[in-house]
Every structure is written in structure tokens, then in C-alpha cells.
Amino acid sequence: xxxxxxxxxxxxxxxxxxxxxxxxxxxxxxxxxxxxxxxxxxxxxxxxxxxxxxxxxxxxxxxxxxxxxxxxxxxxxxxxxxxxxxxxxxxxxxxxxxxxxxxxxxxxxxxxxxxxxxxxxxxxxxxxxxxxxxxxxxxxxxxxxxxxxxxxxxxxxxxxxxxxxxxxxxxxxxxxxxxxxxxxxxxxxxxxxxxxxxxxxxxxxxxxxxxxxxxxxxxxxxxxxxxxxxxxxxxxxxxxxxxxxxxxxxxxxxxxxxxxxxxxxxxxxxxxxxxxxxxxxxxxxxxxxxxxxxxxxxxxxxxxxxxxxxxxxxxxxxxxxxxxxxxxxxxxxxxxxxxxxxxxxxxxxxxxxxxxxxxxxxxxxxxxxxxxxxxxxxxxxxxxxxxxxxxxxxxxxxxxxxxxxxxxxxxxxxxxxxxxxxxxxxxxxxxxxxxxxxxxxxxxxxxxxxxxxxxxxxxxxxxxxxxxxxxxxxxxxxxxxxxxxxxxxxxxxxxxxxxxxxxxxxxxxxxxxxxxxxxxxxxxxx
Numbered sequence: 147x148x149x150x151x152x153x154x155x156x157x158x159x160x161x162x163x164x165x166x167x168x169x170x171x172x173x174x175x176x177x178x179x180x181x182x183x184x185x186x187x188x189x190x191x192x193x194x195x196x197x198x199x200x201x202x203x204x205x206x207x208x209x210x211x212x213x214x215x216x217x218x219x220x221x222x223x224x225x226x227x228x229x230x231x232x233x234x235x236x237x238x239x240x241x242x243x244x245x246x247x248x249x250x251x252x253x254x255x256x257x258x259x260x261x262x263x264x265x266x267x268x269x270x271x272x273x274x275x276x277x278x279x280x281x282x283x284x285x286x287x288x289x290x291x292x293x294x295x296x297x298x299x300x301x302x303x304x305x306x307x308x309x310x311x312x313x314x315x316x317x318x319x320x321x322x323x324x325x326x327x328x329x330x331x332x333x334x335x336x337x338x339x340x341x342x343x344x345x346x347x348x349x350x351x352x353x354x355x356x357x358x359x360x361x362x363x364x365x366x367x368x369x370x371x372x373x374x375x376x377x378x379x380x381x382x383x384x385x386x387x388x389x390x391x392x393x394x395x396x397x398x399x400x401x402x403x404x405x406x407x408x409x410x411x412x413x414x415x416x417x418x419x420x421x422x423x424x425x426x427x428x429x430x431x432x433x434x435x436x437x438x439x440x441x442x443x444x445x446x447x448x449x450x451x452x453x454x455x456x457x458x459x460x461x462x463x464x465x466x467x468x469x470x471x472x473x474x475x476x477x478x479x480x481x482x483x484x485x486x487x488x489x490x491x492x493x494x495x496x497x498x499x500x501x502x503x504x505x506x507x508x509x510x511x512x513x514x515x516x517x518x519x520x521x522x523x524x525x526x527x528x529x530x531x532x533x534x535x536x537x538x539x540x541x542x543x544x545x546x547x548x549x550x551x552x553x554x555x556x557x558x559x560x561x562x563x564x565x566x567x568x569x570x571x572x573x574x575x576x577x578x579x580x581x582x583x584x585x586x587x588x589x590x591x592x593x594x595x596x597x598x599x600x601x602x603x604x605x606x607x608x609x610x611x612x613x614x615x616x617x618x619x620x621x622x623x624x625x626x627x628x629x630x631x632x633x634x635x636x637x638x639x640x641x642x643x644x645x646x647x648x649x650x651x652x653x654x655x656x657x658x659x660x661x662x663x664x665x666x667x668x669x670x671x672x
Contacts, residue, residue: 173503174467175267175526176363176458177374179228180447181221181279181381182487184476185214185496187444191512195399196441200452201500204471206510208502209545214517215572217557219475219487219495224519225281225376228474229289230259231523231536234558235625240567241488241560244283250624260536263523265290267372270530275362278355278376291374295358297351299330299378301654311358312351320349327652330378331385334650337423338485340439341385347446350387351378356450360457370463372526375454379443382423382477386442393445394438401430402480405599410482412586412601413489413579414642415559415566421645425485433480440479468503468529470522482598490557490570490579491598501525507545515551516572517541556620563628565638569621571613578613582629585637589613 186193190202191210216224223239230237236258238245245255252258260266264274268290276291285298285306297312307313317324323345330351331341343350359375379386386393404410411417420426428436451471458467478484478493487494499517501507520538527534528542543549554573560566567582575593580586587603589610603610614635621629629636651657661667 171463171466172271172370172531173505173529174370174458174463175272175372175529176454176467176469177228177522177526178451178454178469178471179278179374179376180444180471180473181376181378182475182477183380183444183473183498184479184493185212185473185498187441188498191498195394197393197445198448200448200455201471201498203452203455204469204500204502207469207504208500208507208509209511209513211499211501211517211541212512212514213555213572214472214497214499214519215555215557216473216475216495216497216519217555218559219489219557220559221279221381221474222281222283224474226255227519228522229262229264230255231263231520231534231538232259233518233520233537233556235562235623236537238625240558240562242281243561246561248625248628260534262289263526264372264374266523266534267526267530268292270527270532271369272372272530273365273367273369274372275359276374276376277358277362278351278374279378280376293362297355297378299381300333300650301652304654307652307654312354315354316345316349320345323349327655327657328383331383333383334648335424337382337650338425338428338436339383340435341383342391343385343387345387347387347390350446352447352450356453359454363454363457363461370530372530377447377450379447380440380477382440384436384439384443386439386446390442390446390449391439393442396431396434396438399434399437399441402433402482403597403599404481404483405597407483409588409599409601410484412588413568413581414583414640415488415568416478416482416484418643418645419486419488420484422648423486424647428480428485430480437479440477465504468501468506468525470525471498471500472519472522473497474519488559490559490568490577492577492592492596495557495570501541501545503529506542513545515544516555518552518555554616556617558626561628562621562626563636565641567629567636569617569629569635571616571620573613573616576609576613578610578617580614580617580635582636582638584640585635586640587614 188201189198190205217233222242226237226239234240238247268274274291275293277295278297295311301307326344475487476494481493521541524535524538539552540549557570559568565583569580571578577590579588588601589603590598618634649659
């Protein structure tokens, strides 16, 4: 080889070595999380009714897990699973109520689970930032971020609103809007009423979160970063800002998918929740309007995510940045005569789950192995070079062929030993659900019946027996044994709960409910 050929080769060799060095460096890790976003709300993954160019961009950037589940489909327990890598039996969080550890479990969450994810990543040499909704208990719990900026959706007292980072930003940068009680829209009886954001697009909580994330991504101290951006939307109220509020024609939206009431309302939680949030008699035309606003919320968040992705790509280490996009749970949106979440129908517990890392993972791939929110802790720590799977599986190892897939996925809701307890087992094509209230069972064949309209519990007894045995075995552990009795899964005589409404006013402004007399609202305000 002559000198000229050698000189031509040197730049190529240097470039190859540079790529190798970049691959060897620990990546940045960025988690992007939405609240109450269904699995079927990404255009590139098959929804022809929605516009999501940046979620499509993320799907094209990496791998989509098409069978990902929330182990407890409601806000607080899902978030504790993400930050601990442990499911509800270990976190002791089975609903939005406070943790209730049992004998043999430590009193604190970190005592039961180990250090939180942000704390763990910081100990591994990462600069950490967390922005958005965290739903910790207490609301300002220190969970290990160097920079921790809250935007909680409700304010229980004046001090909380004063210290909430988003509310403080509104007070400082957009004081004309500080009078607004519901900064993200009206709740209570307006929960499932279509709305427009009280804020302009540039001042919403989603744009605020994106802006703060961009600031952190652009910062540099020589360390890789671990960032967690937790959007409040598209959780109701569905109140997208202009022009996203008029992006979708309701008459182009599909109607809800419903089965028989005997199947859809076998889970007594559903009619109880419908009443609680004034959604017990929503008709199809109203449901289509709500879906249009829900999609508007998602398209707006998609726009905010696009800004974040632009900031990631503007750095020199974009290829070595691992991004996970996921939701805590879904929303029934009228499917199964249901609104809200907290059931194990697909609309509620099946979540979007995108993982991309251009330096290591293939682009534009789909995988149908089971994934869970419990897996996120292992993804982050594996990428950081010190794997802690805790109660998750090794999804990065699955993708490179070095680790097996999980055989089944479990879900748990409500305190074990209570009538409201239920357990879900997803294995192969089947999903089994057991409800302690009445000892009711459901079995769905998701290959033949993806909309879960036909309960096969009485006709496929062998499958039911197999999955019931798995559920029983899963409950034979600390934190779950109260769900068992001498006969296996514990059952209670069926009883419907007393119906009641949920009131979510701005308690930081002293508003706790509707007045006994209408004139009491204006007293002192005239």
C-alpha cells in the first residue's frame, strides 16, 4: 500500500474508531411519559385517525413493543413501578391510596424496593433531571433528581401551589393567567366534557415541560444525562390549546366499541367510576367529540415531543441517546361502556412502549414479546453499565439475543384481601382476569377477539384453570397472600359499592365543592 492510499485510509479508520468510542460511552437516557394515553394512538402503528409525526419519528428511530402493559393501570402505582422497577406487591401501592405495607415489609418504599431510579442513575455518574407530574406521596418527596421541577395537576393547599414549579412559572411569566383555578382545564363534573385549554399553546403545562427539558438537554457538565419528562396530558380534562382543539372533526371519529353489559360491567369498578366522574350516560355523539379532543391533546403533546427530539438531535451525541416513550395506562374512552381506567381491558392497561438507541438498537422494528413498566428500571441501569432488573426483564438483552422473553405478565389492582382486588394474567394469546368481588372471571382470546367482546371463561375451562393456577401462585408471596384463602383466590359475595361523586376543585384557593346555595359563590367576590 503506497503513502497516498494510506492517507486516504486514515480518515476512515479514525471515523470508525470515533463511532466505536461513542458506542462504548455510556449513553444519555431520556424517559418521555404521558398520562392516560392508550396503546392505539400512534399513527405509524396503525391508527389512521390521528396525526402524530413525532411519535412516528420515535417509532422509526427504534423498537416498538406492541404488547406492553401497566401492572396497575392508575396513576400513583404505575409511577412507583417506574421509579422502583417493582410491581405493586413490593411497592405496596395498589391504587391511588397511600401505600399499605404488610408484616414482613419495610415501612418505606425504598426500604421495600431499593433506591429510586433517579437516585440510582445519579450514583452511576449521571446528571439527572425530572420534569412534570410525579404523583409522589408526599407530593414533594425527594426521589433523587439533581433538578426536580414539579407540575402536579391538583393543589391541595396554597403552599403547594406556590411551590409547584409550573404554577410558579405562570405566576412569574404569565401573571395574567394566575387567576385560573384549573390550569389544565376544569375537572369534577367537567371531567369528560370537551374543553379548550385556558392557556395559549405557549403557556400550557406541556409546553412548559418541553421547554424545561430542552434547557436541561442543552446543558453540559461532562456527564451523560438521565432525564424524565412526565406530561400531564392526555389525562382528562381534554382541553387542548388553539389550534389543536379544532384539529379533529368528531364525525370522523369512530364510535366506542362495546360488548354486552354483562361482560363489560362484570368489573363493578367500571359503573362505579362512570358515576363518580359524571360519565354514566355519555352517548355516541358526545363520545366522538371527546375522542376528537383527546386526539387533539395527543397531537399537541406530540408537537412538544418534537421540540425535545430536535434538542436531542442538535447535540453531538444524539446517536448515543437512549429514549423510552411510554404511558402509565390508557383510557377506556367509552369502550366497554366505560370511562377512565383501573380495569384490565386493553384500553386501560395496554400501553405504548417505544425504545430507541441508534448506536445499539435497530430502527423501525416491532416486537410482540410482553413488556411492562417494571422493565424500564433495567433498561436505564443496563445502558448505564450496571444492570439492576429488580422485578423486570432484560429488554435490551432480549433485543440483542442474550436474554429470554417473559413468559407471562401480571397486573394487580386494589388492596389484596379486599373485595375490590383483581389480578390479570396475560400469556400467549389469552388474558385472564379474576375479580374478588363475586369471584368473577373473564378470559379473552386476543388473537380472535382483540376488542374483548366475548368472555370465554365458561367455554375454555382448561385455559382458565391454567391461568387461574398461575394467578394463585403469583399471590403466594409477601404483599399478596391476603388475596388467598384455603380454596385459592379469595372471593367475596358480590356487592355493588355505594355510588358517589368525586370532587376535584382548587383546594389551594379554598374551593372544596359546590355551595349549598348558588349565591354563596359570589359572596365576597363582588
